[in-house]
Structures are given as C-alpha cells and as structure tokens.
Amino acid sequence: MRKRLLVLAGSALILAAAGCGGGQSGGGQTGTGTATGGATAQAESLFKSSCASCHGQDLSGGAGPDLRQVGARLSEDEILSIIENGKGTMPGGLLKGDDAKAVAAWLAEKK
Numbered sequence: 001m002r003k004r005l006l007v008l009a010g011s012a013l014i015l016a017a018a019g020c021g022g023g024q025s026g027g028g029q030t031g032t033g034t035a036t037g038g039a040t041a042q043a044e045s046l047f048k049s050s051c052a053s054c055h056g057q058d059l060s061g062g063a064g065p066d067l068r069q070v071g072a073r074l075s076e077d078e079i080l081s082i083i084e085n086g087k088g089t090m091p092g093g094l095l096k097g098d099d100a101k102a103v104a105a106w107l108a109e110k111k
Contacts, residue, residue: 043106047059068110075108079108083103084100
C-alpha cells in the first residue's frame with residue numbers, strides 16, 4: 001500500500017511538471033561547441049525529459065513547433081536564448097546553465 005501511494009504521488013509530480021518540460025536544470029556537461037559523444041546522449045536525454053512533451057520525442061512537434069530542422073533556421077545562440085527566456089507560449093528556464101547550452105548545441109545541429 002505504501003509503495004502504491006509513493007508511485008501515485010510521483011506520478012502526480014511528473015504530470016504537474018509536464019506542461020512543456022520536466023524542469024531539470026543545473027549540473028551536467030558543458031554544451032560549448034558541437035554536441036558529440038556523451039554530450040550528445042546527455043543533450044538528447046535532457047530534451048526528452050524536459051522538452052519532448054511539447055516538441056515530440058522525435059522533434060516533430062505537437063503543442064510546440066517542429067524542431068527537426070531548427071538549426072537551419074536559428075543559430076545556437078538564438079536557440080539558447082529561447083530555452084533560457086522562452087518564446088510564445090513556451091516558458092523560459094526549463095533548462096538552465098550547462099544543460100541549456102548542451103541542448104542548444106544539440107538542436108543547432110538539426111539541419
């Protein structure tokens with residue numbers, strides 16, 4: 001019974017945070033330059049936990065826009081600015097610091 005309550009409470013927290021992301025921030029590897037190797041895997045994991053609920057697991061969009069070719073439209077700095085400050089209905093600050101930089105670098109490669 002106790003385990004079931006913990007699962008339900010955890011599920012409620014996940015659903016509450018799932019608006020347009022999971023709210024992970026801080027820590028992580030730096031995202032300067034090109035996201036490669038472990039940085040790519042980390043950036044993809046961060047995206048899936050914080051962004052995919054709106055932008056789709058495959059970047060194809062949903063509540064948020066399609067990001068499959070976002071790097072062809074926006075620079076890494078522009079993507080980072082959107083992650084940090086938000087745009088339209090997307091709230092800013094869902095990822096911060098090195099996590100935001102890593103995801104911005106990874107998305108900038110999508111051309």
